[in-house]
Amino acid sequence: DTGVSQNxxxxxxxxxxxxxxxxxxxxxxxxxxxxxxxLGQGPEFLTYxxxxxxxxKSRLLSDRFSAERPKGSFSTLEIQRTEQGDSAMYLxxxxxxxxxxGPKEGNEQFFGPGTRLTVL
Amino acid sequence: xNQVEQSPQSLIILEGKNCTLQxxxxxxxxxxxxxxxxxxxxxxxxxxxxxxxxxxKSNGRYTATLDxxxxxxxxxxxxxxxxxxxSYICVVQGSGTYKYIFGTGTxxxxxx
Numbered sequence: 436d437t438g439v440s441q442n443x444x445x446x447x448x449x450x451x452x453x454x455x456x457x458x459x460x461x462x463x464x465x466x467x468x469x470x471x472x473x474l475g476q477g478p479e480f481l482t483y484x485x486x487x488x489x490x491x492k493s494r495l496l497s498d499r500f501s502a503e504r505p506k507g508s509f510s511t512l513e514i515q516r517t518e519q520g521d522s523a524m525y526l527x528x529x530x531x532x533x534x535x536x537g538p539k540e541g542n543e544q545f546f547g548p549g550t551r552l553t554v555l
Numbered sequence: 556x557n558q559v560e561q562s563p564q565s566l567i568i569l570e571g572k573n574c575t576l577q578x579x580x581x582x583x584x585x586x587x588x589x590x591x592x593x594x595x596x597x598x599x600x601x602x603x604x605x606x607x608x609x610x611x612k613s614n615g616r617y618t619a620t621l622d623x624x625x626x627x628x629x630x631x632x633x634x635x636x637x638x639x640x641x642s643y644i645c646v647v648q649g650s651g652t653y654k655y656i657f658g659t660g661t662x663x664x665x666x667x
């Protein structure tokens with residue numbers, strides 16, 4: 436257990452429905468990342484937050500995807516009007532970025548167990 | 556072309572045997588390279604991390620090597636166990652960036 440939790444662990448939905456996932460990072464971590472992973476592939480970056488600010492979004496994050504981290508703690512990822520191509524594992528990671536961190540210690544990303552989404 | 560390439564894609568070995576997984580990368584400038592283990596249906600868990608000045612790093616039965624000149628890394632697993640069955644992902648972080656660049660992983664299956 437890395438200390439990062441995600442809920443739900445599994446979600447099955449019908450095409451066209453909206454879904455929302457939650458990530459609770461390690462409490463003192465100021466950065467939070469969302470990734471998508473399809474079968475047999477490595478994780479692909481979607482977006483990341485530093486505290487409550489969303490600093491970067493991948494072009495993979497279409498208009499149907501929105502992520503928030505309103506209080507700089509937990510984050511939610513919502514997918515609207517789901518499509519079968521959205522079926523994947525959605526991973527969250529968190530890290531502590533700061534002056535004390537060197538190239539290794541700074542930005543070590545700890546991953547949650549993921550939410551597996553199946554769109555029927 | 557992926558900036559982090561791993562080989563083989565999949566590997567089957569018998570329990571107790573050793574194996575070596577390969578990672579080639581083109582990310583430059585380079586900060587560090589990590590190996591992660593990912594069990595099926597779980598998130599990745601860090602095994603080792605090396606900066607460009609480190610040649611080898613061990614974590615129990617896992618030993619990672621790095622050749623920053625040739626941009627190659629390997630992960631050697633000694634005396635494999637059934638619990639080693641997982642995907643092993645090589646991750647490279649460029650210098651001055653937070654971004655992780657992931658390889659596609661090597662799927663290892665250890666048989667009794």
